[in-house]
Amino acid sequence: xxxxxxxxxxxxxxxxxxxxxxxxxxxxxxxxxxxxxxxxxxxxxxxxxxxxxxxxxxxxxxxxxxxxxxxxxxxxxxxxxxxxxxxxxxxxxxxxxxxxxxxxxxxxxxxxxxxxxxxxxxxxxxxxxxxxxxxxxxxxxxxxxxxxxxxxxxxxxxxxxxxxxxxxxxxxxxxxxxxxxxxxxxxxxxxxxxxxxxxxxxxxxxxxxxxxxxxxxxxxxxxxxxxxxxxxxxxxxxxxxxxxxxxxxxxxxxxxxxxxxxxxxxxxxxxxxxxxxxxxxxxxxxxxxxxxxxxxxxxxxxxxxxxxxxxxxxxxxxxxxxxxxxxxxxxxxxxxxxxxxxxxxxxxxxxxxxxxxxxxxxxxxxxxxxxxxxx
Numbered sequence: 001x002x003x004x005x006x007x008x009x010x011x012x013x014x015x016x017x018x019x020x021x022x023x024x025x026x027x028x029x030x031x032x033x034x035x036x037x038x039x040x041x042x043x044x045x046x047x048x049x050x051x052x053x054x055x056x057x058x059x060x061x062x063x064x065x066x067x068x069x070x071x072x073x074x075x076x077x078x079x080x081x082x083x084x085x086x087x088x089x090x091x092x093x094x095x096x097x098x099x100x101x102x103x104x105x106x107x108x109x110x111x112x113x114x115x116x117x118x119x120x121x122x123x124x125x126x127x128x129x130x131x132x133x134x135x136x137x138x139x140x141x142x143x144x145x146x147x148x149x150x151x152x153x154x155x156x157x158x159x160x161x162x163x164x165x166x167x168x169x170x171x172x173x174x175x176x177x178x179x180x181x182x183x184x185x186x187x188x189x190x191x192x193x194x195x196x197x198x199x200x201x202x203x204x205x206x207x208x209x210x211x212x213x214x215x216x217x218x219x220x221x222x223x224x225x226x227x228x229x230x231x232x233x234x235x236x237x238x239x240x241x242x243x244x245x246x247x248x249x250x251x252x253x254x255x256x257x258x259x260x261x262x263x264x265x266x267x268x269x270x271x272x273x274x275x276x277x278x279x280x281x282x283x284x285x286x287x288x289x290x291x292x293x294x295x296x297x298x299x300x301x302x303x304x305x306x307x308x309x310x311x312x313x314x315x316x317x318x319x320x321x322x323x324x325x326x327x328x329x330x331x332x333x334x335x336x337x338x339x340x341x342x343x344x345x346x347x348x349x350x351x352x353x354x355x356x357x358x359x360x361x362x363x364x365x366x367x368x369x370x371x372x373x374x375x
Contacts, residue, residue, distance in 0.1 A: 002026055002039040006046025010116050012352025014359045018125055018159070020047070020118040021137075024098060024144035025152070027083070028091065037077075037084030040101075044076040047116030050348035071283055075113050079105050094145035099138045106322035108298045112279055112286075115320045123360030125159040127166040130365055134326075171335060171368035172309065176211035178202075180220055180374045183343055190222050199228075203235045206246060212269075213307050217374035218249035218316050218341040224265050224274075225253065232267070239268035245306055249315070249339045249372075250274075258291040264313055264339060270306050277315040278302070278324050284344075285317075302328040309334045316340045319354045325361050336362050336369040343375060 002023060009020035023043045030036050052068045082101035105114045119137055126133030143151040182198050206214055245268040252261040252274060262277035280286040280294035287293035303310050312333035318324035319338050338358045342351040355371060362369040
């Protein structure tokens with residue numbers, strides 16, 4: 001049942017995320033620590049099973065379904081450890097033990113893996129309530145495991161009232177998120193011809209757009225360097241004259257030439273230092289025992305300001321986690337922007353799950369969001 005709960009909650013629809021809280025009434029009936037561990041592991045396995053069919057691209061061209069299944073199972077079991085450790089025979093202890101387990105899975109080191117957190121349900125149940133709604137949702141995790149029937153009734157009634165009175169906040173009409181169809185850009189090394197064609201397409205789109213801020217997806221430029229700046233100089237000059245700003249996902253080679261940095265480059269009217277992705281995909285991008293991946297920056301910069309808006313950037317995998325979101329929202333952003341390269345997940349509904357998670361956070365804090373996606 002826990003597996004089904006996770007699969008339904010994270011099926012790609014914003015409102016089904018609330019179903020993730022069903023995990024806690026299920027946990028309340030368990031009589032052994034091993035049962036609590038197994039139920040939590042099954043929940044996380046249900047919420048992340050699309051990783052398996054996407055593994056051949058997700059973990060590199062030489063990986064396959066077996067490698068994906070190993071990472072999927074290990075990740076699910078790792079996230080279940082706090083639920084097993086904090087299980088208690090005393091049902092009243094659930095009031096603080098399960099919320100603590102949720103916190104332990106949300107922050108590093110486990111927070112690096114924590115796809116499918118029930119905390120995301122806060123934006124579905126309590127839109128517009130900001131941090132209060134997040135704290136209440138955390139408390140509900142314990143209440144549902146202690147008083148499931150009574151708590152469920154109160155939560156459903158409150159959520160209905162809040163949702164009926166909530167209005168979606170629209171993004172600025174002078175901002176434009178542009179989707180691309182560059183295939184495996186950033187995952188597979190493009191040929192020089194493909195790289196040139198993509199760059200020309202992007203520049204043509206910039207010049208023809210009336211938007212003042214243009215947003216392009218993760219890895220829209222395979223590698224950004226001084227030569228790229230020189231090649232784009234004419235476009236940048238025109239952008240400065242027209243007071244346009246470009247936000248674009250690009251790879252960068254770090255000092256020393258090992259691995260690469262997954263960045264958001266800001267150019268044009270509002271030029272600034274690149275923004276680094278904080279939590280890349282473990283194993284597929286962040287490779288802790290190798291030097292050819294993307295470094296991990298869990299405590300790195302979490303917002304930047306462009307055209308009068310404080311941006312909370314979430315780069316692909318970060319959209320599914322808790323830590324990058326809450327550490328950005330602490331700085332009171334006025335817009336959330338998701339940058340994604342979803343080529344690897346084209347045969348799954350992971351892109352829909354990402355969109356639903358970002359939408360839930362935007363609802364909770366009553367701020368607009370925009371998504372730029374490469375397919």
